[in-house]
Amino acid sequence: MAAMEYRDRKSTLLEEIEPVIRGLGYSLVDFTEKRSGNNLNAGIVIYRESGITLDDCTLVHRAVLPRIEMMEETHDVYLEVSSPGMSRNIKTVEELIVFSGRRIKVLLTDESEWITGRISSAEKDSLTLKTKDDTLVVNYDTIRKAKLD
Numbered sequence: 186m187a188a189m190e191y192r193d194r195k196s197t198l199l200e201e202i203e204p205v206i207r208g209l210g211y212s213l214v215d216f217t218e219k220r221s222g223n224n225l226n227a228g229i230v231i232y233r234e235s236g237i238t239l240d241d242c243t244l245v246h247r248a249v250l251p252r253i254e255m256m257e258e259t260h261d262v263y264l265e266v267s268s269p270g271m272s273r274n275i276k277t278v279e280e281l282i283v284f285s286g287r288r289i290k291v292l293l294t295d296e297s298e299w300i301t302g303r304i305s306s307a308e309k310d311s312l313t314l315k316t317k318d319d320t321l322v323v324n325y326d327t328i329r330k331a332k333l334d
Contacts, residue, residue: 198227201256202249206231209245212283214269215276224261227253230269232283237268275331281307288334289314293327301334 199216206213206229215230231237231245246266254262275281275289285307290299291314300323302316312328314321 198253198256201252202229205248205252206245209248211237211241211245214273214280214283223259224263225253225257225259226263227265229264229266230273231266232269234286242266242268269333271333273333275333278307278309278325281312281331284333290332290334291323291328292330293323294329295327 198218199213202216203213211231211233213229214232215228217228219226229245229249231241233241243266246264249266250262250264253264254260269284275284281289281304285304288301288303290301291312292299300314300316300321302314302321305313305315305320307313310324312323312325314323
């Protein structure tokens with residue numbers, strides 16, 4: 186039951202903050218949280234094709250923090266807002282969709298070399314990657330690791 190409550194609280198926070206972030210012109214790439222007593226440490230990773238600046242992170246922080254404090258009914262919230270970074274490990278299909286058009290490298294389960302290319306599309310079950318020489322369709326279940334390049 187406690188795990189379900191935790192998931193429900195995280196889902197509720199996401200439902201509240203994701204439209205705010207999107208309304209400001211950014212994509213929500215990742216949301217993490219760690220609770221300790223009444224304290225909440227939260228991390229938000231945002232993305233915009235033109236890049237993320239310190240001012241962007243500040244804007245999102247100022248828009249989102251009061252909402253989280255209100256929902257959590259506490260001011261014991263530490264919130265960090267950041268960009269994905271130059272070589273972010275991609276964790277979800279949703280991230281691949283957000284990063285469509287960007288260069289990535291993938292390591293497949295049956296390969297020892299990274300494949301580098303640009304994301305042409307990210308669908309429900311597969312990723313289309315335009316490499317230097319070819320266009321590959323890669324099933325997600327064959328990807329061991331993926332990173333921004």
